[in-house]
Amino acid sequence: MQEINAKVLSCEPLCAGLTRIILHAPEIAAQASAGQFIHMLVPDSAHVPRRPISLMAFDRQAGTLTLVIQAKGRGTQLLCAMKAGDSVRCLGPLGRGFDGQGAETIYFVGGGLGVAPICGAMDSFATATSRAFFGFRGAQYAYGMTQAPCPVTAVSDDGTLGERALVTKPLLEAIGERRPDLIMACGPVPMLAAVQAIALEQGIPCQLSLEERMGCGIGACLGCNVKALHADGTWSYKRVCKDGPVFEAKEVDLRG
């Protein structure tokens, strides 16, 4: 975990609604693993909380981090409006990422903005028999498929890319053909809940990357909770920033 002034190498539109930012952040890249995030200061002092942003890719040699940001509110708009040469304060890498060690076949599932951390997981853990399933609203929202290290099946809400279907449809078909040892997923909560249900039903180990509004980003403020179930039937809140953002599917109750 390092707090650094990262230099913006590029900041460009990736697809409709999303901006791709490449940062020079060698201290963070050196320690990063797939599924981790950085806590970015909005370059305007009126914005008090930072923005947790997942790593889409990291390159230890080049010392770079690749991020995808959706300009939703004023803070993310300001981050997306940065220019090459700007610098931005970042704390990271933070959190517990994906772990694909020892899995022979992994099915990766991403939805919308959640495709970004899944691309990072694929770079680290894709195997010859692994496959990926991406869901987008439509073709103009799609990204992350050209340099994928394993075959990608994309679907869309409007039918402009692949089948008009939820991403769980091709996932279920693929599971029917070949059962994976592990599923990794990131995306909107309804998608995660559907993937979680499939994994639990079929007894397939599954890791979900969650999102929550954050304060400190390092586990001190308890601002980013998710309901975690214990083996004895009890539950408690865990911290998305420190105990996650990646959790075992059987461990979390996504309804809060």
Added chain:
Amino acid sequence: MADLSLNLCGVALKNPVIAASGTFGFGREYDELYDIGQLGGISVKGLSLRPRTGNPPSRIAETPSGMLNSVGLQNPGVESFIEHDLPWLLTKNVAVIANITGTSVEEYCKMAEVLAPTGVHLLEMNISCPNVHEGGVAFGVKPESVYAITKAVKQFARQPLIVKLTPNVADITENAMAAQEAGADAISMINTLTGIAVDVHKRRMILRNNTGGLSGPAVRPVALRMVWQSAQKVNIPIVGMGGIETGEDAAAFMLCGAQAVMVGTANFTDPFACPRIVRELDAYCQAQSVARAQELVGTLQAY
């Protein structure tokens, strides 16, 4: 270097910068970034007699120059703190302030009793948390109940007792005076201001608890006013907080009458905020040719 040290109710602090309760956990996470022994003190996450699960997510919302939180006092309970966190904290050469909360006067008294034989340096009684439905703030609104609970807890407290006041009242100075009269050793202010955040697209509340507590620079002018007004009315020490981001902000609270300050939300914006504020306060004192930071306290020129 200016002399930043002070004596807060008989406890020696190396400087007046204290991490505010609820933003700093028990100090472990920030200690991975810097030695928390650089700070004057740490007010730990609000403790209760039994563990509390806190409120469901989402607990945080951004607001203009600030944020709302509705954590709801999630904590492992005072016994767990004493067993697992306090021994470590006491090795850190920093004043440890146990922030306590309860749902009845008896519970607050019991907390003070349980903490009495420990190495905790100060107690901070939170009677001002807006994020729990039962108790908490109920004791902090009316001057009579501030008086009653302070008086009761004082009988069990072995460490100096700081009473933390809520700004969500008509006249905070009445509560400051009530705390002093009941024997409080100091007061701290302000806790968060109750607010809500609206998601207009979904047409629903952002916080699952509906309401939350506002903190950060947005509340600073209100906090300064309340510290300044209270300092006119009481002579026990005041620990000031609310939106402090820089050494000059800390100095402003001291000029208004605060002996020490607490830094909360700024830790989120800048994880190194607390040690930076210590350095900046030192630089401010030097620029003002003030040899001892305590010379600043209450010297604000008002019209």
